Every structure is written in structure tokens, then in C-alpha cells.
Amino acid sequence: MTTLSFSKFSEVTRVATSTEKLKSFFAESRRVLMVTKKPGMKEFKMAAKITGIGMILIGLIGLVIRLFGYLITGS
Numbered sequence: 001m002t003t004l005s006f007s008k009f010s011e012v013t014r015v016a017t018s019t020e021k022l023k024s025f026f027a028e029s030r031r032v033l034m035v036t037k038k039p040g041m042k043e044f045k046m047a048a049k050i051t052g053i054g055m056i057l058i059g060l061i062g063l064v065i066r067l068f069g070y071l072i073t074g075s
Contacts, residue, residue: 039047
């Protein structure tokens with residue numbers, strides 16, 4: 001009769017737990033993907049415009065901060 005030592009049992013349990021977590025993650029991901037839909041062209045263009053405007057604003061804020069830094073330090 002073979003017996004598992006505590007460390008072997010712990011390792012087997014950990015692998016089983018990891019496998020269950022992975023299966024649960026894939027099941028949840030599949031469920032989310034089934035619910036989502038592809039955006040229409042109008043929705044896509046709006047999201048692209050908003051993203052572009054956000055990138056431009058962040059760039060302008062960085063530019064203003066950089067200019068103030070140059071004006072303050074003089075270099």
C-alpha cells in the first residue's frame with residue numbers, strides 16, 4: 001500500500017486548485033465573450049475620436065509642463 005507524504009499531497013492539492021481556477025477563468029471569459037458584441041461603424045468612429053482627443057490633450061499637457069520647466073530652469 002502506498003501512502004502520499006504530506007508534501008506530495010500538498011502539491012497534488014495545489015495543482016488541483018490551480019487547475020480548477022484556470023477552468024473557472026476560461027469559463028468566465030467565454031461567458032463574457034458570448035455577451036459582448038462587435039461595435040458598429042458609428043460607435044467605433046466615436047470611440048476613435050474620443051481616444052484621439054484624449055491623446056492630444058495628454059500630449060498638450062506634457063508640452064505645457066515641459067515649457068514651464070524650460071522657462072523656470074532656463075535650459
